[in-house]
Amino acid sequence: MTSKPWQRVSFWVTIALAVFALTIALSSLGLKRDAKALPQLISFPLLVVLGLLLLGEFVPRVQSFFVISWLPTATPGGENLDLTEEQELERELVETEREETGGEVLLRDIPWRLVSLVFVGIVLYGVMVLAAGFIVAGLAFTMVFVKGFGGATWRGAALLGIGTVGTMYALALLLRADLYPGMLFGGKLPPF
């Protein structure tokens, strides 16, 4: 491991989870006896586990102690040190996949610009639904997205947008469910 802990995503997610666990632990203190039993039974040990995980980020030995590998290994004793051919293949497969998907993800591995763009886009979509309803927001989002990300033509984008929203609209009609019309078009902000 050559990366520093704070360069890894898992470090920061662990901290976020610890904050969440701490919030639950603290806010459950004021509850009555029965109500706080389980939250505390879970959140305090969780804090310990997260602490160990954080320690593991700094001390690789701690980390590797808790890693249980399910990869096929030769049985100890030496009589069967060689894996079968099939097992070798599977092992290889799993390892390549793990390299691609799992493993250590560093902060710099994440295309931040893109990710934040997508995050903001999705939240914006939610806000748009609230403001202008599913039909308008769905159409606008699909078109802008396909145009912006996919580089489609406006015509293609419009077709996909109308197709998607049209299908959903037909379904809602069939279900006799009214899709939220949006606050701009008379939709009331629902109780929260």
Added chain:
Amino acid sequence: MSRLRPWVTVLSAMALLSAACAPSAPTPPAPPAGASQPAQPVDSGPFPTKPIEIIVPFAPGGGYDAVARQLAVPLQKELGQPVVVKNVPGGGQRIAARQFQQSEPDGHTILYGSDTPLYTSTFVDPAEGFDIFSWQWIAGIRGQTPMVAVPGNSPYKTLEDVLAADKAGKKLRFGHNGIGGFLPTQVAFASAVGIKNGVWVGGFQGTADIAPAFIRGDLDIEVWTPLSSTTKFVESGDFRPLAVLDAKRSPTLPNVPTARELKWPGVEKLEALGSQSGFAAPPKTPADRIAKLEKATLNALKDPDFAKWAKDTGVAEDLIPSAGKDFGVLKKAEYELWKTLTEELKKAVN
């Protein structure tokens, strides 16, 4: 302070209702005389002009949902517009209540609900965003008779046995699904007959999982509403009924005596425990539209297809087709009863 406001509102609502709903169906509308409100219902234009939506504060598949969906068919014929059931479950009916309160008061949105859990939970844990006393009742639909029962293999045969056990210090376990559900009814029953050692076992979803627990003997006694969902267990001997809480015997369970016949203590309170459900319109809905909806509802309840369904499923005996005005009076009595139980409810919850 906030306890006073409902009173003011209920009075004004009653006045409004009596003005609005005086021409009760099916007699032709006639201007009610001597009302302090503007007597002549103002013509609010053609109605209905778009689909009518019935808000049901429960998930699809329950008893409320079934009645609303069955009633939607003849209502559609009466009103000439599609009638759609919209399920808004959650929050002990409070989500639906708020959504309903905020909906457009043009008669196209109505609520099918019983507000008993709503105001009991309002007493214990005041909620904002809706005011049940501002609702305008369109018509009463169903008055569900409760039944008090013990499990089939229970040692108790009568209420006297139960009370004696209670006096001897035995804990009596009631099942419930929360303050927005059956808990208020159980507490009210215990308080009326004088059970001191009630234990409120919560965490159930509804009749569906209380019934097996009851048959297993995990619970000692229970007030069941509605009666129609439990008659099958009485027939099979899983439940031993002690009494029905109504002025007269139930046609499906003619052998079960009423609380009045048995001279149970607090019988007036017990008979008020049934959950009364009906259609309501949001405040400020024009009176002529409410009258139209009232007439349509009362006619729909007489529809032969609906009547047949109601008879087959046992719903028929609970039906109490009543004009909005009469139903409002019933609602007021309910309110009085629950208000007196506020302290007991608070104790049971905590």
Added chain:
Amino acid sequence: MFDLSPIWGTLGQLARPEVFGLMLLGNVIGLVFGVLPGVGGGNAFILFLPLTFGWDPEVAIWFLMGMQGASSFGGSLPAILIKVPGDTVNAVAIFDGYPMTRRGEATRALGIDVMSNILGATIGAIVVIALLPVMRSAVLLFGPPELFWVAIMGLFTIALASGGNFLKGLAGGAVGILFSLIGYSSVIGVQRFTLGRDYLWDGVQLISLFIGLFAIAQVIEFCTAEVPISRLTTGFKGFEGLKRGAIEVLGMPGHLIRSSAIGTLAGIIPGIGATASAFISYAMAIQFSKKKHLFHHGNPEGLVAANASINAKEMGSLIPALGFGIPGSVEGALILAALLFHGLQPGPFLLRDQPGIVWALIVSLWISNVFGTLLGLFWANWLSRLMAIRVVYMAPVILVSSLMGVYLVRNNIWDIFTAIFFGMVGYGLNKAGFPVVTFVIGFLLGQIAEKYFFQATQISLGDPAVFFESGISKSIAAITVLMVLGVIWSGVRSKRAVNAVEVAS
């Protein structure tokens, strides 16, 4: 043994063209609704129920069960092909189905899917028929103490599913449990962590959490890592793949029977739920598998475990519905709604008074599972071409339609923001290597375990002995202990093996 001859009579109804046609129509509807994320078969059921007004009840049952039987297969298609589950129960299918698709083995995965669906339903049907005479006692065997142990056993499967970094698995599960505690608990009589909002009164909605964790997290993944879904074009194509997958299933009777048993049991005992039983069955499959390392990397066993349990659960949920007239689950509630709608009184006497209806329900649900699945196959072949579409076109469609589905469940617009929130949570957990499986198991069972614990305590008036009273409680507790010991043992063994290899090399 009791009379099985009504089965043939009920099957004979299929010879009537209108019955057969309506069942197939139901199948198609169920498949379509199943495929759409967030819109489950339940929606279709409620939607089409009024349509059957005035039909002969038995014909209506064929039609309605046709929808019911096909929708879970419909939901597994997008789960396997694009990693977006059609319904919450199908989420398990993505863990091993999607990696197979990425390897270019989509048709093999679908073959496995089909076969395990059919066999799961068949095993479930056999169990249900065998239990008919004793169905009442079967339901009554499980009270709060027993259900508490079932939930605890389910929670301990978190340990089974925690491969790789064991601590991360546990932490994920614990966080899931904490999320499940949000909301009003009627057994304790408190609202917890609701921030004073009625919106959180009912807790985090399952559908919002699932659409967030799976669909939205996947949308983000699609957008940020521009990779085609299937990176290999080799592998099994067309019918060859289907056949190979289907035959593979027959080679794992152990997984089939265990998963179907878990599913059927979850159907019989109200309160655990189809989704939880699918996850438990998946975690158990890991423990019993000889190829643990392949889970999450396209292990056919994982797919079998998920599907068999879901379909067996559907059959099992007939038991409380038929025996007591009580809805043990969403599926059961729908069936009861259908019976009530047709003026039939479900309850203790249904089998005595209306045996035809009971058999029609069992047989039609089973048959429609088989037909619906086979029908879905034609479609699957066509759907699998979706993978050729650039993901960037797929992402907005998934996002728009799945969020609409979330909204349609209970018409609450805030649910879509909950889903978006969990989409981000899911993305973070994925990137940091916290397994989603354990998070979901924790969420599904945490609050349930707590509920049954306090319910049992209240019923026993505070006597803790209630948890060890019945034979069932004791045996489930014993199984849980054995399971935990098994995990520890296999963990220690694998550590030793690794050490030995390191020493040797």
